[in-house]
Amino acid sequence: MVFKLFGNARSRPTLRVAHILKEMQVPFEFVAIDVQGNEHKTAEYLKKQPFGQIPYIDDDGFVLFETRAICKYIATKWRGQGPALFPDPSDLKATALFDQALSIEYSNFDNAAVNIAVEKVYKPKYLNKPTDEALVAEQVSKLEAKLEGYEAILSKQKYLAGEYVTLADLYHITFGFYIVEEGGLMLFTDEAKYPNMARWWKDITSRPAWLAVKGGL
Amino acid sequence: MTLKVYGVLQATFTQRVLVVLKEKNVSYEFITVDWAGKTHKAPSYLLNHPFGQFPYIDDDGFILYESIAIMKYIALKYRDQGAPLLPDPGDLKATALMEQACSVEASNFNPFTTPIVIEKYGKPIRGVEPDEEVVKECVLGLDSKLDGYELILAKQRYLAGDSITIADLAHLPTGTIISRVGVTLLEDFTKRPNVTRWWREIYTRPSWQEVVASADAKI
Known part of the structure; x- marks a missing residue:
């Protein structure tokens, strides 16, 4: 399943995640959240992101929020495919x-x-x-x-x-x-x-x- | 050489480091930073901490600052003693969820609790009147974020899953002080039973009670 990024095209935090996906050459699908319509405050959305914030990701069923945690996850999972964006974990x-x-x-x-x-x-x-x-x-x-x-x-x-x-x-x-x-x-x-x-x-x-x-x- | 901690026993970010050292049974030497005398803004201090903050540690010549980074370093270095406090570093998803939990604290808890600590605890110590408007705003903000905590903690025992991690412990210092100054949101069992269950569990850990006792003894 393709990696999904849920967010807003104008949101800076969403762009932070997109940047790291590009760095690591990971193909992804962007899913726009209707922020003006308060989609991120609905009960359905809160099941994925309990604080009602954007963005979050869904990587084949693994849901994660908070941009820094997401970016670290991407940089770890696809470490061999792009630049090493953090040191060797054994160091x-x-x-x-x-x-x-x-x-x-x-x-x-x-x-x-x-x-x-x-x-x-x-x-x-x-x-x-x-x-x-x-x-x-x-x-x-x-x-x-x-x-x-x-x-x-x-x-x-x-x-x-x-x-x-x-x-x-x-x-x-x-x-x-x-x-x-x-x-x-x-x-x-x-x-x-x-x-x-x-x-x-x-x-x-x-x-x-x-x-x-x-x-x- | 003994690990050295430079900080202030009553300072919330210093206390984060101390609770992890106690969880891990690591012996250390504590060096009090003379904050009133502005030692931490002196050029010799800035060589070790370029932003002039505390705490920092000196582990046999290895200098490290920023409390979360120090907590992680100690937890990794002494992984085999005391509570693990971090998932297995080889477990990608568990590690990501731990980092998510650390960010949740930094984004949704600390921005509200630290200003309350400054206004209601720090300022009175210096004989300055607290700004009650700031306090009111932060209490409202925290109250709404705790709904997110309740959703998470209704499904799992701790913020990163079913084991305690540094992310939970990071809440202790400011959480304890806001309760003491009358912001009792964490203790309202009828409003958020899972938050309160979690808070009581982490608050009563012997490691944290030792940190609180040594801070109180020094006042």
Whole structure:
């Protein structure tokens, strides 16, 4: 049975999963969920995703949600078929540093990036609501405080978990690309301020798999 | 060399690491970070933790930060002692469900409980008034997410299946503090019997009771 991705063509988390499927060269069927019609809040949907969120996957009857768990599953199952997007699981320390990098994205990047995306892109573009610029400024300064930490790491190594690209790097694209490209913020593309982060950003966002999905599904 | 934990006994993310060390019967040396004196923002500290947070560990020269990564590292390194806390790493689906459960905590629990901890526990310690609006909003948010927990826990004993994992333990520190400051959603048996059954089960583990006792003794 073909791998099924249930989500929304415009949703960034859905796109994150599609990106990793492309990286690993896994054919999949995209099933659109009617988010505007609140399909994801129905009792039927909650059987698959108890929190009523998108996306989720169905891999021949194995149902999984939460994008980071899904992407790790894909990168593990098809490991031999695409790039190795995480270290050899038998290497305890390399694995721990990879897990550390995953948490860095979640603790220091995701929340501010999502909040900026909501204000700068979702609200004006899809909800016809004005951007709360004060909130954007607050979130940008929260994010900028963390970018020093990124710069320190990336001045010593090529990627967040070491010398090889991993899922932890790629997860930053999901909202990072959005706020840079559509939100018009410089942030980590500022070569004068964060030369190593800018180098890293250019590297991860020029991957063919990302270029193939960045326009949407 | 003894594993060293740098943190604060009362800090929720430090407590996550301690509960796993106790589950695994690993001896360790605890080094208190002087957060009031801002040790964790000093350049020498940033060499070990570039984001200036705690906890971090030093395991014979191997430096690691981020509590979930540390929990996993300890659980993997000492897989054969204490409760396993992780599925067999060779089991693809069980591992994916454990990671799903860790993400559920990070997406649907911690974003609501940590602000309550900051407002109702952290701020009063520093003599600052809590922002009750933030608390109200987070209680409402958590209340709705716990419906998802109830659906999961009606079908299985723990969040990742029928065995306890680090994902369950990750809930303990903030869950305990919100109960203490009067947010009793986890203990309302009539509203969500399975959540409460699960919460009581993890809360009463001897490992967690030891962590709570040492935090309380130090205040």
